[in-house]
Amino acid sequence: MSDCPVCGTVVEAHTETYVSPYNKQEYKKYECPTCDVHWWEPLKIIPEFYEDEVFEGYIGFHEGMRLRIGKNHEAFFKNFPGNLKGRLLDVGCGDGVFLKEAQRHGFEVWGIDFDKKSVEVAKRSLGVETVYAMSLEEFYRFAKEKGLKFDVITFFEVLEHQDSPMEFLRMVKELLKDSGYIAGSVPNRERLFAKTVDWKYFHWDYPPHHFLRFSDMALKNTLEKAGFNNVEVIKTDFLRRELYPYIEKKLFGNLDRLKVWLKGKAVGNEHLARAVAVEDLERVSNSKSAYALKILKKTRNLLLFPLTIFYLPKLKGNGINLYFQGVR
Numbered sequence: 001m002s003d004c005p006v007c008g009t010v011v012e013a014h015t016e017t018y019v020s021p022y023n024k025q026e027y028k029k030y031e032c033p034t035c036d037v038h039w040w041e042p043l044k045i046i047p048e049f050y051e052d053e054v055f056e057g058y059i060g061f062h063e064g065m066r067l068r069i070g071k072n073h074e075a076f077f078k079n080f081p082g083n084l085k086g087r088l089l090d091v092g093c094g095d096g097v098f099l100k101e102a103q104r105h106g107f108e109v110w111g112i113d114f115d116k117k118s119v120e121v122a123k124r125s126l127g128v129e130t131v132y133a134m135s136l137e138e139f140y141r142f143a144k145e146k147g148l149k150f151d152v153i154t155f156f157e158v159l160e161h162q163d164s165p166m167e168f169l170r171m172v173k174e175l176l177k178d179s180g181y182i183a184g185s186v187p188n189r190e191r192l193f194a195k196t197v198d199w200k201y202f203h204w205d206y207p208p209h210h211f212l213r214f215s216d217m218a219l220k221n222t223l224e225k226a227g228f229n230n231v232e233v234i235k236t237d238f239l240r241r242e243l244y245p246y247i248e249k250k251l252f253g254n255l256d257r258l259k260v261w262l263k264g265k266a267v268g269n270e271h272l273a274r275a276v277a278v279e280d281l282e283r284v285s286n287s288k289s290a291y292a293l294k295i296l297k298k299t300r301n302l303l304l305f306p307l308t309i310f311y312l313p314k315l316k317g318n319g320i321n322l323y324f325q326g327v328r
């Protein structure tokens with residue numbers, strides 16, 4: 001039995017169990033019939049996971065290697081009211097790749113992240129001091145003392161990590177000016193391959209990393225329950241070029257260890273190799289093998305290309321992220 005962390009509905013039975021390969025903990029998934037949010041028990045954040053580079057994505061942050069903004073960030077610049085400017089806080093800003101773009105669009109940028117190394121990378125890249133290695137709770141107290149308020153607060157791929165989502169959203173709301181905006185994204189639990197390839201091979205959308213799972217309806221309900229108005233949720237599309245690793249896994253199983261080993265040879269550093277896409281290898285290595293790997297990847301894509309046709313009717317609205325925005 002567990003209480004829904006969003007609306008409080010008591011749910012009797014869990015629907016799924018999952019044992020994390022990272023901490024060997026067994027988690028139980030519950031589904032709320034009232035607000036449609038799914039969550040995992042025990043619902044408890046483990047902060048050490050973020051600094052220990054357990055997840056490969058964070059290595060990229062630390063090395064300052066994440067070179068482009070994501071689809072979820074692009075949705076912000078596409079959908080956000082263009083006339084809005086002012087003070088923007090990005091919660092979970094990582095290496096500041098989104099803030100960099102927001103700065104270009106004229107926002108006064110502020111950021112927080114758990115991770116000290118990422119914060120240092122972000123400060124350097126933005127040339128500002130207003131990025132802090134703090135939790136939202138710590139920043140909330142800091143901002144209250146200083147009387148700081150924000151025009152926009154963004155949180156991309158952050159809400160699904162929370163063990164107390166309503167408390168998180170309450171603090172966000174209180175840090176906003178009247179009629180201030182929120183925007184961000186969460187993983188779409190109904191995305192293509194979520195129940196097949198992701199379930200079998202990828203652990204990024206599971207606890208102790210992610211505790212909450214949203215559909216577009218669940219996300220809208222959550223933000224409205226927290227008191228936000230004019231909430232819009234946009235289902236991003238799955239990109240045709242993102243199909244390749246999934247089709248590869250469906251056909252050949254998991255080749256990741258082989259791939260990391262090959263990239264490690266090319267970069268001369270396996271740790272870094274985990275975080276760098278083949279397309280970016282040449283930026284960190286001049287070796288001929290970086291070029292050879294690029295050719296190898298292109299060949300794979302060429303061979304798998306005919307198979308992508310079967311998935312074309314399924315791409316619309318089944319992308320990895322749900323983008324949201326709303327008003328205080």
Ligand SMILES: [Zn+2]
Pocket residue numbers: 004005006007008009032033034035036037
């Ligand atoms: Zn609920």
